Amino acid sequence: MTFIQLIDCQTDRFEEMDRLMDQWVEQTKGKRTATHAVVGKDRSNTSHVVEIVEFPSYEDAMRNSQLPETDRIFREMVALCDEMPTFTDLDVVRDARLNTDSVRRFFDVLTTAEDLSPMAGLVEEHYHDHDPANEQDVIGLDHLRREMDVWRGGFDFSFRIEDQFAQDDRVCTRWSWEGTHKGDFLGIPATGKKVAMTGTTIFRFGDTGKIVEGWWQYDRLGLMAQLGALEPTEL
The missing domain is CATH 3.30.70.100 (Alpha-Beta Plaits)
Structure with a gap:
C-alpha cells in the first residue's frame, strides 16, 4: 500500500x-x-x-x-x-488521478458511446487538435466530433491503453487499436478486414479540468496498407 x-x-x-x-x-x-x-x-x-x-x-x-x-x-x-x-x-486509501481518469474516459466514450455528446464533459469547446495526418489542425469540439465520427463510421474498433504518464497539465497515453473495416473510410469502401495499429496521444488540460489540446502520433500509412489502399512499390 x-x-x-x-x-x-x-x-x-x-x-x-x-x-x-x-x-x-x-x-x-x-x-x-x-x-x-x-x-x-x-x-x-x-x-x-x-x-x-x-x-x-x-x-x-x-x-x-x-x-x-x-x-x-x-x-x-x-x-x-x-x-x-x-x-x-x-x-493511501484512495488515489484518484483525475486527468488520467479523464483520458481513459475519453477513449471509452470514443469506443463505446452511442454518440459523442459525453465529450462535452471532457473536452473544452475551443479544443485544438494536432494530427500530422491532417493538412490542417482541428479546432473546436464540434470539429473533433466530426473527425471522430469518420473513424466510428468506418470501423468497429477498440482501444487498449498500454501506458499512461501524467506530468503537470499533460497526460501521455500509449495505446493499441484494433478494428474491423465496416464502412467507407476516406473514400475506401468497406472491406471487412481486421486491422490494427499503435499510437501515442498527449492531451493538455485547462484550468477547468477539461482537455484543451491534443497531439496524436500513429501509423496511418500502415493502416492504409492493411486496407489495401496503397500501390505496391517497385523494387
Missing part, C-alpha cells in the same frame, strides 16, 4: 533547507526508496513549510529513514527549524 509522510515545520531559513534537500537527493541516489517529494510553502505564513514524501509502502519508508544520509540531513534540518518538525504518517 502506498505510504505518504507529511513533515510540517516552521522556519525562516527555507533557502538553506532547500539546499539540504538537494544534498539528500544527490547523496541517496540508488539507495533511497522515496518515489515522489513535494514541498509547499503556506501562502498566509511563509515560514510554514510542509514536505510531502511518497513511498511504495510503509516498509520502504522505514528503510529510507534508516539511511545514514537521511539521518544526517534530518538532524541538520531540525537545526534550521524554529521548533521540532511534526510528522504525519498516512496509508
